[in-house]
Amino acid sequence: MHEIMEHLAKNPVLVLFLLIGVGMLVGHIRIKGISLGAAAVLFAGIALGAYADFLGVDLKLPQLLGTLGLAIFTFSIGVSSGPGFFQVIKTAAGPLLAMLGVFIVSAGAAQVLGRAFGMNSALIAGTWAGAITNTPALAAAGDAAQNAGNQDGPATATVGYAVAYLFGVIGMLFFASLALHYRAKDTDAPTPIINATIRVDRRDNLTLAQILKDIDAGGDLRFSRLARGEDKPIKTPHLTDRVYHDDLLTVVGTEDKVKAAQDLLGHHSSHSLIADRRYLDFRRITVSNSKLAGRTLAEVDLDHRFDASVSRVRRGDVDLMADPRLVLQMGDRLRVVAPTHRLAEVTKYFGDSARGLSSLSPVALGLGMALGIFIGEYKFFTPTGATFSIGSAAGTLIVGLIFGRLGRIGKMVTSLPATATQVLAELGLLIFLAQAGTKAGTQIGVAFTSGSWINILIVGIVVTTIVGAGLYASMRWLVKMGGTRLSGLLAGAQTQPAVLAFANDRTGMDPRVALGYAMVYPVAMVAKIFIAQIMGGL
DSSP states (O other): OHHHHHHHHTOHHHHHHHHHHHHHHHHTOOBTTBOOTTHHHHHHHHHHHHHHHHTTOOOOOOHHHHHHHHHHHHHHHHHHHHHHHHHHHHHOHHHHHHHHHHHHHHHHHHHHHHHHTTOOHHHHHHHHHHHTTOHHHHHHHHHHHHHTTOTTHHHHHHHHHHHHHHHHHHHHHHHHHHHHHTGGGOOOOOOOEEEEEEEEOOOSOOBHHHHHHHTTOTTSEEEEEEESSTTSOEEOOOTTOBOOTTOEEEEEEEHHHHHHHHHHHEEEOSSOTTTOTTTEEEEEEEBOOTTTTTOBHHHHOHHHHHSOEEEEEEETTEEEEOOTTOBOOTTOEEEEEEEGGGHHHHHHHHBOOGGGGTOOOHHHHHHHHHHHHHHHHOOEEOTTSOEEOOHHHHHHHHHHHHHHHHOEETTEEOOOOHHHHHHHHHHHHHHHHHHHHHHHHHHHHHHHHHTHHHHHHHHHHHHHHHHHHHHHHIIIIISOOOHHHHHHHHHHHTTOHHHHHHHHHHHTSOHHHHHHHHHHHHHHHHHHHHHHHHHHTO
16 A cells, blocks of 8 residues: 555646545535535545555645646636626625624634634634635635745645534534525515516507616516517517507516516417517527627627517526626527527527537636736735735636626637636636645644644634524524525525535525525625635734
8 A cells, every 4th residue: 555655646647636536426425415525525635645644655736736726716716706796796785794794703703712722823714714614715824824934824724624614514504404494484585587478458659668667677577579469470679669559569577577567568468479480589599609708788789780689698507687788608598589580690690609608718718817826926015014915816716706797808708608617616626625635634633633623623613603693693684584595695605515505405496595695605705715814824
């Protein structure tokens, strides 16, 4: 066995993929709907590193691999979160401020308790990162500790992370279960996106723009077809069009807005315009034309180009309303309604190629990563003359958020397809976890043999409990959030897919879970990285 370990120590690429393969084999095992997921790679790395250390072999993956993996992960997360990140900040200020307050309180408690136990900054910050199950925060803590002069900071932080992580998952599952116990009393059930054909009974000839204004539709209603009676030609409606008595109008939107339009105009018609495809047809079309990526639906201007319209946009596994302000990304799948004879033109215009799902935009990826790493490593001066840097994890995350929000800078597409960002994020995370695990393997044994793991575990339990209980109490009784959405919010605040999977499994994939998760996830990710950065550098 000693010879095998020595061989592995000389072949870091072999070790990397061995840990990824074996770790995810274990990570996919589900017990009562719960699995370790990517965190299993970290534990596999710790086990291998500890065993090699026991045999007297120095088996560690190079630090550069960890830096590369983490930068890829945080940049990808930033790009995918960018479109919603800044919008969420404006529309969910109350829940976000409450969440940030809970994070700060938990970090303060970790500092006080950790210092009382004699733990150093790197160990406290790593324990906090494990208790809130956030790997980028772990990296930020380790980087900050190293920049502050603690060369063993990254490994020390990883030890705290590994010990605290498991309760970080289990504890938050408990609070998510509490939230779901009162979901039967929820009053915020969302209305799904539906379509309906309305027969107009009114005789005052309203314009479509006036209809949207009268029902306060916002971006929750679209008009896809208009006919001046049964067996009449069907056309693509425009906002300037008027509707007359006995017209047939197809609307697409949330259930409440569709009903509001129906109540305003007339009654539901049994004659479906969607079923009649002689004049207008519809098709799911994939955006693979890079010239259109990063542009809004309004800028694409299908209305005037092809007399066509988009009723929905599917991004990843989520259906979005086709708001004119929505910025298109490569790989978006559009539900386009167009004159039957022009549908082929529209398809060609968007590209409709599978490469749109995986096109990486190497220019944006390369320049974005380079800029993020430069910002992360740049030395900022404080008023006292000392210097600090925010770390490559934070730098690439910030640039990723900005790139994802902009979508395009001149001719350069700065966004990446949702599918590509998911693949990049997972690969980057696995690389980082494998490297971090082998580095911490030599120290985890010391933590357990010395008994310091008990102190780490106590601090981790306190942090997870403060975060879980604080979010549960503030969201339920102050924000008055329903239990279903709260379960998703807890998963998002914990940035923990296992909690999200648990909530989805218990609710039958209720969309409110995803809404709660998406509401806080990007802000939680950014906030945890910066808080851990501060903690690690203390």
